Amino acid sequence: MIGILITVFVVAFLILFSGNSFRPKYYRLLAIFPLILFLYFGYFMMNLQEESSLLLHYKWIPSLGINLDFKLDGLSMLFSLLITGIGTLIYFYASDYLKNAHYLNRFYCYLTLFMGSMLGLVLSDNLMTVFMFWELTSITSFFLIGFNNEEESSRKSAMTAFAITGLGGFLLLAGFLLIANITGSFSIQELMSSREILQNNSMYILILIFIFGGAFTKSAQFPFHFWLPGAMAAPTPVSAYLHSATMVKAGIYILARFSPILSDGYIWNNTLMIVGGITMIYGAFHSIFRTDLKEILAYSTVSALGIIVFLLGIGTDYALYAAVTFILVHALYKATLFLTAGIIDHAVHTRDITKLTGLGKYMPVVAIAAFIAALSSAGVPLTFGFISKDLIYESTLNFPQWGVYLTIFAVTTNVLLAGSGFLAGVKPFLGEPIQKPSRLHKPSVFLWLPVVILSLLTLIFGIFPFLADDGILNHAFTSIAVRETELYLKLWHGFNTVLILSIFTIIFGLFLFVFNRYLRTPLQNVLKLEPVSPQSLTESFGEFFKKFAFNYTRLMHNGYLRNYLIVIILFITGLVGYRLITTVPLQLITEDLSGFSIYELTFFIIILVSIFYTLKTTSRLTAIASLGVIGYCLCLIFVFYGAPDLAMTQFAIDTLTVVLFVLVLFKLPGFLPFRNKKIIFRDAVISLSFGTLIMLITLQSLVYPASKEISHFYAENAYILAKGKNVVNVILVDFRGFDTLIESVVLSIAALGVYGILKYRGINEEAD
Incomplete structure (x- = not known):
């Protein structure tokens, strides 16, 4: 397993160092690499039929309990197949979509590094390696989102995403360290048996806050959601890869992985239900009123992530099964719609749905694939989304408390998502085309083939759900629930309440689609709340912090060395002096002090005279020489008190310092005498205060008995x-x-x- 990860990172840097030695068309061959990884994990998937997991252990820093442990179970297998499978299609798609882009080798390097980081994250079984790969996903996604770095929007989006997810990474690290400190282990496998220890600990709530902070920021949960729509400034292949199947689901993976460890049935679950519920309604509502294809898909992605968090919070068998199923369902139809949006933008150079009609006549294959994805998003029968939606409704209806209210939330969200799915996957292809056919750039096979493959999988898994169920989803459920289940996916559940709710969802989703242009007016009222939105508040705080930093820097870092020294000395004097006066009983006289010898008194007088010359001279060389004399006298005092080795070290340092001072000051302008009496008085007071403090500390060190243990x-x-x-x-x-x-x-x-x-x-x- 570690060999696979090393290979991924080596290949990434080989791509980077290849420079422009490859023609753009040769980058298509790179799709073979993630395909090989997909087949590799597919081979191990067959072993899951016999064993629940595969655990590999490599020693790294065993003295600290930090090792390169990797665990391949149902959950990590599901994510690994998504990362490599959809990654293969993204590599293939990007080879044509970005064929005219500059620095294509950099793009594929970033993409490969990101793929390796995600694989390392989902496969790691050690908290520190999980965090390491977690941070790598943030860094590599920063480069991918900001790939078009000449555009201000790309740079801003990349910085916003990196800032939000970076904050989450810091919180996640704090949570991991607390967990390891309480349990004494960094191994996730060993933490499975420490559930009661963690939940009974006084730091349990703080651990949850840190873990939630990391997961919510990465998976764009409210109020941290706004970075994801902003990240749509990234190239379409990046949006399709990061925001459908990989990066945004990293936080979902953390929540799913730690559910059996931290779930207490109350705080953990209720928090996930509340945050997930708010996020799914908020994202779905915004998606129905947007006009940019990628914005529609971005907000619907926010909503979909909220649904998964919501289901993990419910925590029942139905809910957990619905969660793992929806992870796969969403990845398939959302990647299809993102890639379709890229094809449309590539063909007509606009993503505004109010200007897009009739494209189905010129790209019928893409239109059919987009229709299937939209139908899956709405949960129409014979698509994979229909099965997933039924499981969601089963989860909410069977919840022992507030089942009716949770179902209303779920239905409302799915109606809105159905409408936005039709807007993104159906609207651009219906009606008469606005532009002439001669102006359209028809997609090549490298663009439409990935879309077709994803849509076909949506149909195949919808008609034959056991292919996904028996192969991977059942094992993913077992990894989260840590128990077997008799649930399984099936195409037909009979005539029941769930079916009625599904029909209701489809009908009202079509209603929102048909009458969408008449419903956009309410958005103007919603936009009035923009000043108090999480994004506006965060940006306002950022502006305030920038102004504060500017004023602080202008005040404290004004370029004058003397001011820096004054601040440092005043701070030390105030802090140490306060501590000394308030906690230490000062004793200035002791009988243990020995008297001055004649040579000690002589060198002390020399030091005083040298200090006087340093302060009064108008020559830099004289000042440097006086300082050198002070240093050498101190060296001799070390000799008098039995430390010749320290004296020799100090002698060498003083000599080197004097030489350096002479060399540097020799280049400076002429000496300017300073006569401002107020500043001289200020410096004298500061110097006397600091000198008095050092004198008191020295006297107390002579009075109090010294500890000799370290010596x-x-x-x-x-x-x-x-x-x-x-x-x-x-x-x-x-x-x-x-x-x-x-x-x-x-x-x-x-x-x-x-x-x-x-x-x-x-x-x-x-x-x-």
Whole structure:
């Protein structure tokens, strides 16, 4: 399994480094790669008939419990087949749709990286690897959504999607860390037996908040939904892939995977029902009033994701079976409609449904495929959507509490989705064409074949539902419910309430479709609420934060080093001084202090004289020399108190510092004496305050007994663990090697910065 993921990422970077060495038509061959992966997972699907799951374990960081564990069960198999199967069609479709695009190698690299990230996410059985691949999906989707980076709308959409999903990733990580801290394990397989431990813990509610935050942002649940319609600025193949079968269902996958672990039958379930219910109504309502094909599909996708979350919240056998079925149903018909929208846009260069009619005469194959997808969206018999819709109604009707109200919500949502499905899949192909046939670009086989395949699967699974049921959906249900079920998909449920509701849904969906142009007027009233919509509120907060950041930066980061030092010193003085005065009983006199020796007093006087010269001199070189004298005197004081190795280290540092100061200051303009008495007084007060604080800390360190545990540890283990006899060197290089490394990196970066400034100045002087 890990070999498959490594191969995907290697192929992605090989595509990137290929540059423009391939002609656009050769990129069609790349569809073979996801097809091979699809067949690979299809082979393992046959093994699920004998075993419930396949678990693979690879050690990574075993000391922390972080390993590359992968689990292939019904749920991960369902998503893996969607990712690779629809991915194959997207590769095939994009090879013609984007044949004139620049940087086609980058696009396919991003697409392949995204596919590998999604596979890693759904296959991982370790919390940290799940998070790692989760973040990779956010990063790669950012590049895909913003692929047309010359357009401002694409850049803005990519940034919005990345910001929202990035926030969710942070919350998800916090939830995972809390779970691991409570259970002592990062393994999802082991967490299955820790359900009671988590639910009885005082941090359970906080865990739910974090997990919900991650899942809801990724799967565009209200109020985080607005990034998904905005992401329609992406190329159509990206929209079809990310927003029908993969990225937006990553959050759904997390909720489904953790349902058997975190579901308590009350907080978990009710939250999912409420959020999912609001999202599905909100998205469906907006989808019926939009006129852009991709906007219609985007809002209907938001609604569909809400339906799945709603069903996971209900949590009964019918609901969970309906959820896994609808995941597949939605992926098939929504990918078909997205690809159809791309074909239409490619042919007539518009997606406005008020301007699209009569295209069925010129692309009948695409029209038939779109009709089938629209019928599946409405739940018409003999389509896969009909079976899924029946399961949804069975779930709500059989719910022990509020069954009637939940059914009303479900029916209302499906009526609206049926109407929007007809608008997207039927409206553009009926009537007389507005444009002349000569202006139409008929789709090639690379564009219409993926649409036909997806629509045929919608029909095949609708007429023969056992093909999807026995092969994968039953196992996906078992993975979520952790129990077997006697439920199965069937074409005919008899004459019952569910059938009546289905007929009602289709009829009123057709009504919304036929009279849609008369119903758009209410949208104008809805648009009045735009200032208080989640998107507007989020953007307003973003603008406020930008203004705050600008003002803060102008105040605190104004480019003057002296101001930075003042802020740092004042903060340390205030914080440490307050803590020292309020919590430490100050003791300034002690009998343990030894008296001054003559040489100590001599060097102390030299330090005072050097400080005086540093402050009063008008020469930079004199100031640097005085500072060097202070440093060397401190080195000698270290020698007096028995630390010659530390003195030698300090001596080398002081020497290097003096040399660097001389080299840098030599390039600066002439010295300007500063005579502002107010600023001099301010600096004197700050200096005295900070010096007094250091004096008090030093005196208290001499008064209070020192703990020798750390010193003894280093002394006892320096040679045993690090094979070094010089304890100080061992501490710097081994025990605290990362500190030393980071300090070296900081110094190197600072040196490069100084060199760059000097070099830039030199270039300007030569230009002058």
